[in-house]
Amino acid sequence: MADVNRGNRPLSPHLQVYRLPIAAVTSILTRITGHALVAGVVLLAWWLVAAVSGPGAFAAADWVVRSWLGFLILTASTWALWFHALAGIRHLFYDAGMGLEIHEAEKASWAIIIGSVALTLLSLIIFFIS
Amino acid sequence: MRYITPRKAAQGLGSARSGTHHHWQMTVSSYALIILTPLFLIAVGAGIGLPREELMVHFGRPFPGVITALFIIVGMVHFIKGTRIMLDDYLYGNVNKLAIVAANIFGWGVIAAAVFALAKMAFTTPAI
Numbered sequence: 437m438a439d440v441n442r443g444n445r446p447l448s449p450h451l452q453v454y455r456l457p458i459a460a461v462t463s464i465l466t467r468i469t470g471h472a473l474v475a476g477v478v479l480l481a482w483w484l485v486a487a488v489s490g491p492g493a494f495a496a497a498d499w500v501v502r503s504w505l506g507f508l509i510l511t512a513s514t515w516a517l518w519f520h521a522l523a524g525i526r527h528l529f530y531d532a533g534m535g536l537e538i539h540e541a542e543k544a545s546w547a548i549i550i551g552s553v554a555l556t557l558l559s560l561i562i563f564f565i566s
Numbered sequence: 567m568r569y570i571t572p573r574k575a576a577q578g579l580g581s582a583r584s585g586t587h588h589h590w591q592m593t594v595s596s597y598a599l600i601i602l603t604p605l606f607l608i609a610v611g612a613g614i615g616l617p618r619e620e621l622m623v624h625f626g627r628p629f630p631g632v633i634t635a636l637f638i639i640v641g642m643v644h645f646i647k648g649t650r651i652m653l654d655d656y657l658y659g660n661v662n663k664l665a666i667v668a669a670n671i672f673g674w675g676v677i678a679a680a681v682f683a684l685a686k687m688a689f690t691t692p693a694i
Contacts, residue, residue, distance in 0.1 A: 477645075481638070484687075485680070487621050488687060
């Protein structure tokens with residue numbers, strides 16, 4: 437049968453123009469934060485190895501850790517760690533069959549976003565006052 | 567011949583032939599990491615900014631040393647298994663296999679380097 441309406445039909449959502457629901461954003465961020473944490477772990481491992489390698493090696497690694505770039509990587513890693521942890525806890529609830537309704541997933545998404553930012557700020561405050 | 571029904575032989579194995587083993591390992595390591603995460607942040611946060619000798623003494627103590635080693639070991643094993651899922655999603659065939667091998671080499675390399683450094687700190691610095 438001929439399609440007389442070609443070109444005038446509603447299009448399926450395209451990724452580049454489709455506004456992702458908040459639950460989809462937190463879902464993909466779980467994977468992204470998990471993999472981005474590699475940067476923080478590599479920096480930490482380099483710092484530890486440099487400390488036992490010698491004063492020169494440690495000076496270089498410690499300079500990076502205490503530079504603005506190191507602060508950026510470690511702060512971003514702390515947020516990524518808290519986000520991934522909270523999103524991971526949500527996965528454990530999913531496994532138990534809880535929180536699977538859309539409105540529950542949306543509420544949990546905001547809890548993960550707000551909670552991860554709050555825990556990051558708390559971590560920074562504890563780091564700087566102690 | 568095994569006296570077992572075909573259904574019983576196949577149950578829980580799935581297409582990967584390993585059933586829910588991978589999922590269960592991710593679950594167990596995630597519970598461990600929930601406990602380890604705040605302790606790890608405290609242990610590492612207390613070490614940042616210290617001079618080299620004091621840093622080695624810090625990580626040479628049982629709590630910071632063991633927590634940091636545990637977090638990196640469990641965390642990187644969790645990473646190796648977790649990244650496998652992403653690699654299976656986006657890469658196929660030999661490229662997929664090579665990427666899984668690379669993830670294992672990277673993950674265990676980080677574990678070996680960090681644990682070696684922590685062990686050297688623990689065994690060479692005097693406890694204070």
